[in-house]
Amino acid sequence: MITKNKFSVDDNLLKYNFDDNQRVEPEWYLPIIPTVLVNGIEGIGTGWASKIPNFDVREIITNIHRMLNNEEPLPMLPNYKGFRGTIEQVMENQYMNSGEVSIIDSTTIEISELPVKSWTQVYKENVLEPMLNGTEKVPPLITDYKEYHTDTTVRFVVKMTAEKLIEAEAAGLHKVFKLQSPLTCNSMVLFDHVGSLKKYESVQDILKDFFQLRMKYYVLRKDWLAGMLGAESAKLTNQARFILEKIQGTLVIENKPKKELIRMLQQMGYDSDPVKAWKHAQEKEEEEKEKEDDSGPDYNYLLSMPMWFLTKEKKEELCKQRDAKLTELNTLKKKAPADLWKEDLAAFSEELEKEAPKRKAVISDDDTSFAPEPSTLSDSDGDSQAPPPPKAKEPA
16 A cells, blocks of 8 residues: 555556557656655666665655745655664765664673664674684684574674773774764766666755656646546536437437437537547557547447436436536646645555554564574573663763
8 A cells, every 4th residue: 555655646647668569567657755765776887886875754755845835855864764773974975874782781782783784694704703703813802692683673692801891882882893884875876767877966956856857747647637537527428418318309319320320419519438539639649649530439438328327317326426527627626736746645654654553563572572592603601591681881
């Protein structure tokens, strides 16, 4: 449901690719928020390296609302869902992300979060194991460590001598245990909507580019919806009138040639299928337009109605449907394109908030479900049971 709300209802406005004469996916999708800022990217292509961190979807929505109100977007800090460390701005487009470490007692520290994109196995092999075993030039720093991770949380309990802990605290625990890594936004290179590479100097520039294109398509969407609602209401009006005149006997279609029927309906002012005609009018290919010109008026939507449609109840039902379409059309005409965007954002935010408690419940369960028999990945024969999480002392 969140994905559905994120991409909204602009399928009819997109330009689609064709493979073996069959329509496949569009050249690009047009979500209601810039997903490149939500998911982030990192890679090298076409001679350019590109790296964009993740940002909080709620902050992105807030900035879009600001631009809809003719205000400038505010700067945003990178944000990763579930990350419990801190991300601070060092200078323009440069940030420092830090894991979490705390002192348990005079010989024990607890690492409860690693820097963004740091894996527990890699961290253990590259940082803790060398600290435990030492090297030819560097003596061991720690005496033991144990792991009590879950699917969504990190927890290393590290033992070291009191003297070493005092030295590490003085030098900075984050620095000593390599719990900090930089995040930069100096290489934000993206393809724009026409397929041209563009380097962005700030996240706000990406937001503004997206905003301009997306607003253009909300204008197109309003025009498309207005045209479609008008065509649908005209079709319902013609069908209701056809039924009424057939019931009253002013319209006789029995035992007449098809050409004469079409000519008669034209003379009586019936529209050729309004929905079909409107859809063909939206086509950009000249060949399709020529086909429509050669086909003549289409009254199948009237002449193909079943006999049971020729009832008072069906006529009244069609009139109600027509009135509903006209009401929807009048409501749409009173809205600005920005109002349509705000409605999409509100629906998306509502679904997002519905998912938030589920996410919190999962994290809460993981916080209290440390493995009862964690593995000991050192040579120490200490107790294998996880100690209860004591009140942590923050490092100086």
